[in-house]
Structure formats: C-alpha cells, structure tokens
Ligand code: SF4
C-alpha cells in the first residue's frame with residue numbers, strides 16, 4: 001500500500017491507483033468530464049486538476065485522473081488556485097457548449113454565472129473522446145474517430161468523424177456524450193445518429209418480439225451475437241429493455257417455460 005495525503009489527511013491507496021480513484025475511495029469529490037471508470041483516463045477536460053507536492057513535484061497542477069499515487073505525494077483538491085483554474089476551464093467549455101446540462105450543473109456548483117470567452121468553433125463538441133473510446137473499446141465497432149488526428153491527437157484533433165460503414169446504430173455514443181454533440185433521433189422505425197446537427201447515419205429499427213415496439217438495430221443485434229458462443233446464442237431473444245426485464249425475471253423465477261414470441 002502507498003501512503004499519500006489528500007487535503008491534509010493521510011490516505012492509503014493501492015499501487016497503480018490514480019489520485020482520482022484514491023480520492024473517490026475516500027469520498028473526496030473531484031469533478032470530471034472526460035473520465036469514466038469503464039474507459040479509463042484521457043486527460044483533456046482538465047476539470048479534475050489538483051495541486052501536487054512531494055518528491056519531484058512542487059506546486060504542480062496536474063489532472064488527477066491520470067496521476068498515479070506514490071509514496072509521499074501531497075495532494076490538495078480544493079485550494080483557491082485550483083478553484084480559480086477550474087472555474088476558468090468551465091467558462092472555456094461553456095463558451096462552446098452553453099446548453100450542456102452537465103456543464104451548466106458544474107457551472108452552478110462552482111459559481112460560474114457566465115463565460116467571458118468567445119467560442120472558437122461552431123459545434124458544441126469538447127473533444128472529450130468518450131464517444132470514440134466507448135465505440136472502440138466497449139462496443140467494438142470503431143465507427144468514430146478524431147478527424148485530423150495522428151499520433152499526437154491532443155494537438156491536431158479538430159472534430160469527430162463517423163464511419164457509416166462501421167456504425168451499428170447502437171446509440172451508445174449519443175448516450176455518453178456530455179454535451180449532446182451527438183444525438184439519437186428515433187421516429188417510429190427510423191433511427192438517425194445526428195452528429196454536430198447533421199444526420200451521420202441512419203437505420204431501420206427492428207421490433208421487439210414480445211411487444212412489437214421498434215427498439216434497436218439489426219446491426220447491433222448481429223454485432224452482439226457475433227461475440228457469443230453457440231450455447232449462448234441459443235438464449236438470445238430480440239426484446240426491448242422493458243420486455244427483457246419481465247422475460248428474464250419470469251424465466252429466473254421458473255414461471256416461464258416456453259419461447260414467448262408473440263405470446264405475452
Ligand atoms: S461528440 Fe461528445 S462524446 Fe464525442 S468527443 Fe465530442 S463531446 Fe465528447
């Protein structure tokens with residue numbers, strides 16, 4: 001175990017943990033926008049900055065989401081300097097994305113009433129990379145990428161692009177985007193993935209086998225099924241979330257014995 005200090009309190013953390021994880025383990029709140037535990041750190045929004053002192057560090061301002069704990073590290077999460085930098089970061093982000101609920105909530109929390117800055121681009125994307133990473137690392141489709149990116153994406157990334165051929169229309173990118181730069185628009189059996197206000201891909205929704213409501217794309221079902229073994233494939237049902245909840249609850253309690261297609 002590693003001993004560090006956060007806001008004057010000695011903390012024990014496991015080797016390999018980040019300062020953000022160690023702080024959250026102790027119930028110490030640090031705001032984040034581009035971090036999700038399931039996807040790991042990315043280090044672009046800078047909202048999670050802390051002041052770090054200790055061996056090799058003097059008053060260093062660093063993102064806690066990718067700063068690993070080490071012996072003797074002294075962290076301050078809420079000094080006046082940190083507060084001021086965080087407020088400025090929120091203002092900068094708000095300038096390009098004034099309608100984002102996540103950002104407005106953070107602005108209220110940190111006492112930011114308005115942004116002093118003028119946006120330098122028209123779309124609301126803050127290039128947090130959550131959509132790119134979830135599509136690549138969790139969904140396995142890799143349909144989204146940074147346009148203009150190369151080995152040094154932080155310098156050259158300008159916007160997000162979508163590869164229509166690779167997109168399976170699952171909508172996870174829209175659900176994860178903190179500023180609604182990607183939206184999912186479902187109208188009866190028609191699904192649109194809208195990126196920066198333009199339709200980026202379009203799908204026909206398939207109907208739930210029980211209630212008949214259109215709920216997902218065939219491409220998404222095929223993608224999930226392709227990762228299952230033969231035994232697992234036998235248990236696959238095309239069900240909307242609501243019917244799936246009833247179906248599996250009934251199956252688990254033994255009240256359900258037959259294929260339910262159309263019989264509910
Ligand atoms: S589209 Fe949304 S999730 Fe993707 S990088 Fe931009 S802000 Fe982040």
Ligand code: FES
Nearest residue numbers: 043045046048065
């Ligand atoms: S959460 Fe750490 S930089 Fe965004």
